[in-house]
Amino acid sequence: MRFFSATVDPTALDRAAAYPADGPVAALTAEKIREEVDANRFRPEWIWLAEDEGGEVLARALWWGRADSERPIALDCLQVRSSVADPVAVAAGLLEAGHAAFGARPLYNLSLPADWTSRSELTEAVAWRRETGLRTGLSREIQRLRYEWTRAAGVPEASVRLTFREGGDEEFLEAFVRVSAGSLDEATRDELRTKDARQLAEEDMEFYLDCPGERSWWRLAELPDGTLAGLAVPSATPYNRNVGYLGVVPEQRGKGLIDEILGEITRFHASEGAERITATTDTTNVPMAAAFDRANYEVTEIRVILEAPRAA
Incomplete structure (x- = not known):
């Protein structure tokens, strides 16, 4: 397994944006990723991929920061292909590579629908992400409600x-x-x-x-x-x-x-x-x-x- 950031070659960023996300956790679109890159909130050095020996991308991690941040503030997106037998091993390796490069362990912000605890596919997706957190030093959990007011x-x-x-x-x-x-x-x-x-x-x-x-x-x-x-x-x-x-x-x-x-x-x-x-x-x-x-x-x-x- 190879873990690398989108700085390695000119095609890496496009590969990260085009990653064929699957699974129940909502994924960012390629357009949204490029928009965040243009705003300097996603950066090539904060975008990491995992690929197998054949060059297939099996996972991606996107860390987010403010436009003027020196280091990423939060892991905004963590996905592993559903075909991977051990998603925790791949995700943990990816996060450890990123953490080593950053010299820090930014928090992981996982956004879920309000009814996620009643949906088995989402509880399973959260379970392997929690285990990944435990293995990579993100062992403390807080749950927050996101509210919205409209006219x-x-x-x-x-x-x-x-x-x-x-x-x-x-x-x-x-x-x-x-x-x-x-x-x-x-x-x-x-x-x-x-x-x-x-x-x-x-x-x-x-x-x-x-x-x-x-x-x-x-x-x-x-x-x-x-x-x-x-x-x-x-x-x-x-x-x-x-x-x-x-x-x-x-x-x-x-x-x-x-x-x-x-x-x-x-x-x-x-x-x-x-x-x-x-x-x-x-x-x-x-x-x-x-x-x-x-x-x-x-x-x-x-x-x-x-x-x-x-x-x-």
């Missing part, structure tokens, strides 16, 4: 209990610190095991400043007397407007204010002409998922994320 859902009414205003960087830093306490978000909880809340807040702010959204979109949420209730950080991806980050400070939780903060983000994007707004939350973050449901956001897919364990 058909309607624009929520303005908040009657909160006011929203722009704030300075130090105010937002403090707000990020405060809403992280007691968070149900898996990534936030993990990060707080190894760093203090202020360091995490600085990193979160840097992340959202690097996203395609604008800093001028951000809002602090306050009660009528000026008491901080939370924050709203409307954002964007390379593809859609996005909810971004939102939260309620611990002492104001349990009052339904998250609905009004989410409503503010939805209204903002809608006022800017957005036809679609995306959002994600962990399946374990039940209150946030319930808020999306109440706001008429619909679950469009479930993402099974496999990643390297966080340092203790």
